[in-house]
Amino acid sequence: SQQGEEDPQALSIQEGENATMNCSYKTSINNLQWYRQNSGRGLVHLILIRSNEREKHSGRLRVTLDTSKKSSSLLITASRAADTASYFCANQGQGAQKLVFGQGTRLTINP
Amino acid sequence: ETGVTQTPRHLVMGMTNKKSLKCEQHLGHNAMYWYKQSAKKPLELMFVYSLEERVENNSVPSRFSPECPNSSHLFLHLHTLQPEDSALYLCASGGAGGVSPLHFGNGTRLTVT
Numbered sequence: 001s002q003q004g005e006e007d008p009q010a011l012s013i014q015e016g017e018n019a020t021m022n023c024s025y026k027t028s029i030n031n032l033q034w035y036r037q038n039s040g041r042g043l044v045h046l047i048l049i050r051s052n053e054r055e056k057h058s059g060r061l062r063v064t065l066d067t068s069k070k071s072s073s074l075l076i077t078a079s080r081a082a083d084t085a086s087y088f089c090a091n092q093g094q095g096a097q098k099l100v101f102g103q104g105t106r107l108t109i110n111p
Numbered sequence: 112e113t114g115v116t117q118t119p120r121h122l123v124m125g126m127t128n129k130k131s132l133k134c135e136q137h138l139g140h141n142a143m144y145w146y147k148q149s150a151k152k153p154l155e156l157m158f159v160y161s162l163e164e165r166v167e168n169n170s171v172p173s174r175f176s177p178e179c180p181n182s183s184h185l186f187l188h189l190h191t192l193q194p195e196d197s198a199l200y201l202c203a204s205g206g207a208g209g210v211s212p213l214h215f216g217n218g219t220r221l222t223v224t
Contacts, residue, residue, distance in 0.1 A: 033212055042115070042201055042215030043154075088154070098144075098167055099213060101154035 005102050012108040019076045021105040023089030030092045034074050037086045079109045114138045117202050117216035125224055132219045134185040134202030143185040148199040192223045
């Protein structure tokens with residue numbers, strides 16, 4: 001199974017602190033993607049990192065990928081209350097058309 | 112506004128009813144997806160259509176029947192559902208081949224009584 005796992009399942013921090021979420025997966029991948037979901041809404045794509053990339057930045061987001069450990073991390077710097085949401089990683093296996101999602105990390109930013 | 116519109120947003124149906132969920136995208140994507148999101152479970156891929164052909168069917172019970180009449184529209188027909196089918200049903204679209212990011216609708220919250 002390609003299904004990944006996020007760690008931790010829930011994270012609560014103070015506004016302004018950095019939040020780190022981790023994701024592991026099981027098979028070789030083409031790319032790995034991170035998504036955010038606000039309560040009662042659909043998922044929103046944040047960032048895609050390809051299997052030959054090790055790090056990628058987008059605004060306050062930093063994603064790393066370690067294919068030897070089959071893991072990725074998402075760092076949100078200088079967190080804001082509006083960052084409160086669930087965050088999911090999703091991997092696309094080599095030659096596969098579908099994305100397989102993990103269970104997500106529920107992030108709460110306390111003002 | 113995500114570019115992917117799902118209707119209805121909420122649906123309550125009895126176990127003997129027949130209903131349909133609708134998804135529409137105007138992003139020019141060639142692939143459309145149905146996902147099921149239940150509490151405390153990962154997103155489950157149900158169906159994938161690429162260029163209007165079904166390319167993936169993840170052992171979904173026959174009480175769920177997808178339809179993709181064109182690249183902009185996707186339906187999920189429901190009949191004789193069970194209470195455990197209650198969930199958030201999410202539609203997504205993306206490029207054919209699955210490499211590009213997915214764009215999700217806001218989902219239909221389905222309750223089966």
